[in-house]
Amino acid sequence: MALTVEGIEKRYGAIHALKGVSLSIEAGEVRGLVGENGAGKSTLGKIVAGVVAPDAGEMWVDGDPLRLRSAADALAHGISIVAQELAVVPHLTVAENVMLGREPRRGLAVDHKELRSRFLELSEQVGFSLDPGARLGTLRKSEQQKAEILRAVARDARLIVMDEPTAALSSDEARQLVAATRRLAAEGRTIVFVSHHLDEVLAVCDNITVLRDGRFVRTGPSESETADSLVTSMLGQHLASEYPVKSTPSRTGTPALKVAELSSSTGLRDVNFEIWPGEVVGIAGLVGSGRSELARAVFGADAHDGVVQIDGERTRITSVRAAIDAGIAMLPENRKELGLLLERSVTENISIPRLSSLTRFSRVSRSAERQSVGAMLEKVGVRASAADAPVGTLSGGNQQKVMFAKWLMTSPRIFIADEPSQGVDVGARARIYELIAEMAQQGMAVLIISSELEEVIGLAHRVLVMRKGQIVSELADESVQAETILGHAFGTAAAS
Numbered sequence: 467m468a469l470t471v472e473g474i475e476k477r478y479g480a481i482h483a484l485k486g487v488s489l490s491i492e493a494g495e496v497r498g499l500v501g502e503n504g505a506g507k508s509t510l511g512k513i514v515a516g517v518v519a520p521d522a523g524e525m526w527v528d529g530d531p532l533r534l535r536s537a538a539d540a541l542a543h544g545i546s547i548v549a550q551e552l553a554v555v556p557h558l559t560v561a562e563n564v565m566l567g568r569e570p571r572r573g574l575a576v577d578h579k580e581l582r583s584r585f586l587e588l589s590e591q592v593g594f595s596l597d598p599g600a601r602l603g604t605l606r607k608s609e610q611q612k613a614e615i616l617r618a619v620a621r622d623a624r625l626i627v628m629d630e631p632t633a634a635l636s637s638d639e640a641r642q643l644v645a646a647t648r649r650l651a652a653e654g655r656t657i658v659f660v661s662h663h664l665d666e667v668l669a670v671c672d673n674i675t676v677l678r679d680g681r682f683v684r685t686g687p688s689e690s691e692t693a694d695s696l697v698t699s700m701l702g703q704h705l706a707s708e709y710p711v712k713s714t715p716s717r718t719g720t721p722a723l724k725v726a727e728l729s730s731s732t733g734l735r736d737v738n739f740e741i742w743p744g745e746v747v748g749i750a751g752l753v754g755s756g757r758s759e760l761a762r763a764v765f766g767a768d769a770h771d772g773v774v775q776i777d778g779e780r781t782r783i784t785s786v787r788a789a790i791d792a793g794i795a796m797l798p799e800n801r802k803e804l805g806l807l808l809e810r811s812v813t814e815n816i817s818i819p820r821l822s823s824l825t826r827f828s829r830v831s832r833s834a835e836r837q838s839v840g841a842m843l844e845k846v847g848v849r850a851s852a853a854d855a856p857v858g859t860l861s862g863g864n865q866q867k868v869m870f871a872k873w874l875m876t877s878p879r880i881f882i883a884d885e886p887s888q889g890v891d892v893g894a895r896a897r898i899y900e901l902i903a904e905m906a907q908q909g910m911a912v913l914i915i916s917s918e919l920e921e922v923i924g925l926a927h928r929v930l931v932m933r934k935g936q937i938v939s940e941l942a943d944e945s946v947q948a949e950t951i952l953g954h955a956f957g958t959a960a961a962s
């Protein structure tokens with residue numbers, strides 16, 4: 467199936483995710499789609515597969531215009547997606563998941579024997595070996611993903627979008643997938659292959675398209691590309707001006723936070739680092755490199771092994787409560803998951819971390835609370851009139867500022883911010899950057915995780931680069947540069 471898209475536009479509120487993207491893919495082609503986190507790859511993939519509707523733009527399939535109304539509609543036209551967020555049915559078996567909607571029947575009943583034999587045929591064709599009878603929910607993500615790929619083939623998709631298909635796979639499994647992808651293309655299927663692993667993209671794709679900041683940058687044949695040429699196009703020019711001036715931390719004496727030999731079942735392996743008071747340390751790395759897992763472990767949200775010292779004292783962080791008591795605060799990646807109670811008022815949300823100290827003196831503290839909350843709202847830049855509004859009614863930027871307010875009330879020693887500017891408009895973003903710089907100036911140790919490299923570079927004094935659950939490189943001051951960070955994140959640079 468040949469695909470052409472032209473002038474694709476997509477906005478999510480204030481975020482302009484795709485800015486007039488046009489491209490053409492030939493039938494039987496494997497097309498790579500690369501770009502930094504947030505470049506718009508997944509959004510484009512979802513638009514092609516009917517999961518997300520574009521705000522503007524046209525699409526043609528085999529020369530005919532096509533306007534998709536839904537993913538089901540796309541599937542009816544032979545287009546399928548294996549998304550980053552898998553769409554499997556956990557309580558059904560592997561074979562049932564793969565054949566979902568295509569179950570062979572005998573009369574009205576599903577013909578299980580036939581279903582199984584079609585499944586095995588399909589697995590052989592694609593080159594995956596999966597146990598057809600296993601409940602999918604009990605399998606590892608990599609196997610669930612294989613089932614999704616098989617399902618796309620079972621549904622006779624002629625164009626398959628694979629979004630980061632190897633992110634959860636071992637290197638062996640990734641090789642199998644690459645081989646399977648080539649086989650699918652050899653049968654005339656068209657594949658859009660989104661991946662952060664440039665070596666894989668170079669190996670499997672005929673041509674590679676680079677997106678940057680929602681824009682099409684260029685398409686080139688894989689033979690004439692290298693990991694370096696792709697990285698250079700992915701980066702382009704960055705603006706540094708919107709960031710506050712950095713202070714100069716001393717990095718002497720006792721670190722505010724010292725982490726040694728940290729490992730976890732979420733994939734962290736022997737992580738060691740320290741942060742001094744007044745320092746902003748950035749964590750960079752690709753999706754799945756372990757950045758958020760590291761933050762969650764230090765914040766006690768996930769269990770871990772290893773040693774954590776705060777101001778030189780060994781501290782056992784066995785829960786979020788223990789972390790908060792030890793002076794750690796965290797702005798989670800997903801505000802809804804670990805952060806805010808959306809139906810509760812701004813004031814209530816800000817008071818939550820200190821609730822234990824408030825209940826004892828409930829009457830006196832009520833008005834004291836309103837006052838201190840008001841002052842804090844002013845500091846972070848949220849209108850005081852918003853104090854009684856449910857947090858869920860605020861914009862993303864204001865919600866994030868409320869999170870800052872909530873944690874600043876606890877006067878933390880260590881502040882962890884996971885994607886602090888995600889889903890935040892430009893104005894709020896500038897204020898958030900200032901708050902982070904101010905916190906460091908006041909002697910807090912700040913750990914920032916961001917998929918936006920320029921944000922890490924703009925805010926951090928030092929950058930730790932993660933890859934596969936480990937810190938593979940540490941860059942400070944002048945060596946904090948995009949090319950260097952990405953080189954380590956992708957594993958194309960020598961370890962330092």
Ligand SMILES: Nc1ncnc2c1ncn2[C@@H]1O[C@H](COP(=O)(O)OP(=O)(O)O)[C@@H](O)[C@H]1O
Pocket residue numbers: 478481482483501502503504505506507508509510888889
């Ligand atoms: N459902 C959504 N709501 C709001 N913003 C979104 C949504 N999906 C993506 N975005 C934003 O759109 C931009 C592009 O995202 P995405 O297409 O996922 O990029 P990529 O896959 O290249 O990392 C990012 O800034 C992202 O935060």
Ligand SMILES: [Mg+2]
Pocket residue numbers: 507508509550629
């Ligand atoms: Mg993506």
